[in-house]
Every structure is written in C-alpha cells, then in structure tokens.
Amino acid sequence: MHFVLSRATEADLDELINVEYRAFASLEVASAFLGPNTPLGHEKNKERLLKDMREDQADLWFKLVDEDTGKIVSGANWKIYPTWTARPPSPELSVDYYGEGSLEKKSAEEVLKDFGGRRMKYTNGHPHVLLNILFTDLDYQGRGCGSIMVKWGCDIADQLLVPMWVEASAAGHRVYSANGFEVVEKVDTRTSKWRHMYTMMRRRAKTEKTID
Template sequence: MPSLILSRASETDIDELLDPLYAAFKGNDLRTMFFGHDTPASRASAKARIAASMKKGGQNVWLKVIEKETGKVISGSWWMIYPNWVPSEGFTETAAAKVSIDYLEGDDRYMGEAMLKDWMMRRARYMYSHSHLLLALLFTDPTYQKCGAGSMQVQWGTTLADQLFVPMYIEGTPTGHHLYAKNGAADLEKVRFEIKNPRDLKEIWINEYTMMRREPCKSAIEREKRARK
C-alpha cells in the first residue's frame, strides 16, 4: 500500500487535481455536467471555477491526497461547510431552478442544465435551511482506488461534522456508496435522472446517485462505538 499524505489544496494544486478528477469520472455524465468534456478548454474553465470557489473561502474547502513516494496528487475532495445557516435568496429551490452553465454548448448545454437544475433543487430541498456539512465531490485516480485515499477524506469530514455537531450530507454515486455507508451515512433517496437529447433521442444523459445523511456523534464514546461496527 502506498504512503498517503492528506492536506488542504490551494490554487497551485488545481492542475494536478484535475487529472484524477477527470480520470475518476470518465464516461460519467455527472462529470460532463459539472466540468465539461476532457478538453483543454473545459479544463481551463474548470480550473477557473475551482479557483473562484477557493478564493471565496467561507464554506469552500478543497483537500488533496499525495502519494508520499512520488509526490503525485492521486485524490481530492470538495467540502462545503455551513456551521451556521444564514438565509439567502441564493439558497432556495427557486434559485436552484434558475442555474445555468456556460462551459457547454448546444445540446450538451441543454442536457447539462436540465441535469444540474434537478441536482441543485434536490440539494436545496434536503440541505438548505439548517447547518450542515456537504461532501460535494470526492475523486481518486482509478489506479489508486481502494488504497485508503477516499477513507482518509471521508473520516476528515465525519470528524469535523462531529466537532461542529452538524449532519453531513453526501450525494453518493454507486461506486462510493459503500464507503459512505460504512462511515455512518444513511440513504435518504435513490435518484435516477434521465434527460434525452432533443435532436437525437437515442442520446440520453443519466445521473444516478443516492442522497445520504450522516447524523453527528454526540460524544467520543458514541463515535468509538460507530467505528467498531
């Protein structure tokens, strides 16, 4: 097993984060919805948007996992942390229904926006209005999956959620569902969203995931009991 180092990512790490991100979600319409196709233009757009989220600070935290021997970034995650919920016009189902994207064009944009609106409205329904922690994204280079990189980051999040006494939400893909369940997250809703290309009905984008919620441990004793399960 490789030696892994977990730390916070910065703007200088974004290019290295994009390699495992695009590789982990290869062939997944979710990746196209959020980050576009794996092209230089899409990567440039993704880099700018990730940098903007880092600059906002506040609720946005990006983590990276490095293989110690090579210094290579093999995994990463994006967390949104809301220790206190402040009502805002931007955090409503109505606002979620108006989201748009500019890094896709034509039919791809039509399908991407439809998928994103459903995603954001569901997020608003479950999470908006109360304090919480959200694992917005977790990815690991396929070559290094099942080496512990994902577990390190999830456990970082569960520890923080317990310290803040807030629930943790996860939009778990089928690949990651077992990891999240193992760390105490329970299913709220299994989601399967499909959108057809209006000009080519044979082309269908599919977004399949499970909305999950983990309740915070109320004490160190409870956390220890959960870890032993």
Template sequence: MATTSIEDSSGPFILTRAHTPHDFDSIVALEFKTFTDPHLREIFMGPDTPDGHAYLSSFYQKTLHTNASDVWVKVEEKKTGKIVGASNWRVHMGSVPKHELAEEDLGWAWLECDEEKLNKVKGVITGIMGVRKSLFTEPYCQLHICFTDPDYQRRGIGSMMLQWGSDLADQLFLPSWVEASPAGNFLYRKFGYKDIEVNESGEMQGSTMRREAIVLPIEGGQ
C-alpha cells in the same frame, strides 16, 4: 494559516489542504482521469481539453476564494508528491444556502451552441437544487466532490478523506450530506451515511445520504 494534515507514519499517503493553483491543475487532471462518463463531464466538468481543464481549475479556485464554506483537501503519495485523491467539502456552520442554480453555475460555455442540451443540463442542476432545498434545511457539512486516482483505488485513500470530513463534522456538531453515486454508496455507509432519498431512474441514478454527527460529551471546569 497552518496546513491541516493527516499522516500515518507507517503509511504511504498524506492528507493536506489543497489551495494553490498547482494543486487545482493537478486535481482537475485527476478528475478527468477518474470520471470518463460523457454525461457527467457535460454537466459538471466541461471538455477534456487544455482550455477545458484551465477553465475548471479557475472555477474551483474562484469558488474557494469567494465562498467561505468551500474547503478542498488532497491526498498525496509521500514518495512522489503525486496527488492521488481529492475532495471538496462545503461547511455551512450558520446560514443555509438558498440552493439555487447560480450556486453550481459553471457557465457551460461548451454547450452554448446547443440550446437543447444546455436546457437539459440546467434542468438536472435545478432538480438537484430542489432536493437540497427540501432536505438541507439546517447548518451542515456536505461532501460535494470526492475521487481517487483509478490506479490507486482500494488503498484507503477515499477512507482518509471520509475520516477527515467525518471528524470535522463531529467536532462542529453538524450533520453531513453527500449526493452519492451507486459506486460510492458502500464507502459512505462505512462512515455512517444513510440513504434519505434514492433516484433509481434516469441518467443521474444515486442517492442523497445523511450522516448524523457523533457527539461525545466534553467534561471539565472547576
């Protein structure tokens, strides 16, 4: 299979598909560098330890190989080959997922000795699934995860990944969704996402945003 790439010949970065174990080890290391909030790590990532990194990398690879909707892209610095950004997209062209806890079940082994925290984490995920079930009712693309190396922010890396996903959704005639943090809201708006449901209370503040596909007519034939 050919590797999808987006490259500006005058730019220092290149976007390609992420799919190798080395890719995911680097992506997980970057994710922990980017997201330092203990609450987010507890729910979506796990402990910042060698075993924790290996577990999350393995989880991402397993999901990629077992979930046909799962797509990862990476942005590398051309000079060094260093991964400086990554994003995970879910492309549901036909059937819509059931939106159940199992879809995002990390196992949360790091919380197995704290039943109260474990139940709280499962409650957060169940709440997210409830919103998806009520809103994501037709085939769609979803920006599931997106992050840029803090040392490389404001250099267009996030925009490269958003452009790739927006172009894909347009070509597939699909709307796009993202569960946005307040920090990411501005970037998503630049690409046409609009707030549909906003949560301004609790630890998981943010909004669920939707982007309509921009469909241009295709003419041809004889």
C-alpha cells in the same frame, strides 16, 4: 505506501482537475458537471473552482498525496456550514463550457437544475457539512483513499455536532455506508443526453460529545 493529507491551494488546481477527469472518465453524466475533457473544459472548470476558493467562505479543498511519487491521488471539496448562511449550497448553473443551443448545454442545465434543487431541499436551512465532490485516481482506487477523506469530514462534523450530506455514486456508496451515512433518497433522472443516478445520503448529527 504512505499518503499525506493536506489542504489544497490554487496552485494544485491543474493537477486536481486532471485527476478528477481521469477518476470520472467512465461516468458519462460527469460531463454535465465538469464540462468536456478538453482544454476549454479544463479552463472553465478551473475558473469555477477558483471563484469558489476565493469567494465562498464555506469552501474547503483537501488533497491526498502519494509520499513516494509526490503526485496528488485524491481530492475532496467540502462545504462547511457551522451555522446557517443565507447563501444556499447550490451548484453554479452556468454551463459556459458547451455551445449555445447544443444538446449538451440543454441537458447539462437540466441535470444541474434538478441536482441543485434536490440538494437545497435536504440541506437548506440548517448547519451541516457537505461533501461536494470526492474523487480518486483510477490507479489508486480500492486503497482506502476515499475513506481517509470521508473520515476527516466525519471528525469535523462530530466536533461541530452537525449532520453530513453527500450525493453518492454507485462506486462511492460503500465507503459512505461504512462511515455511518444512511440512504435518504435514490435518484434516477434522465435528459436527452444523460442519465443521472445517485443516492442522497445523510450522516446524522451527534447531539453531544463526551469530554474525558
């Protein structure tokens, strides 16, 4: 089996979103970030991703394609800050995929507010590479797809001599640790609807690079 790594474009978003929902199907709190797995949820998710693709200069999407089938099997969204920008890398707090006054909307806002504030606490004010999201289709998990994505980001960070950051789920912790990430904080937050558990991890910046 061979995989092809390449930049993802706007034309790939529908397929990426389908893979994303399948990948996170068993993680209930993912609904706070993605919205419900419904046509409206997919539509709102796509609107947000398109906005970042078009307006956020730090935004970069990559896809991994199974060469035999032509299908996207993994996606990764990076935020690359080679020098610091005044715009902090916090997630969009608009939760327009849930109805006003609903428990889901209230809980999603609480999750995103805590998540965004914690991210800013660690990443605000210095150059870095942020792995904003990484997902792999359930049928391809355990085949090294995540490692391919993470290693690409590590190479970029090492070229820029900047640290890397990621919020790791329990499933992703192993691949990040194997690529030099260290635990900074274990997070366990609760709302009326969801429990959000993850680990804030950092890969330290290289301070110099030897040129042969």
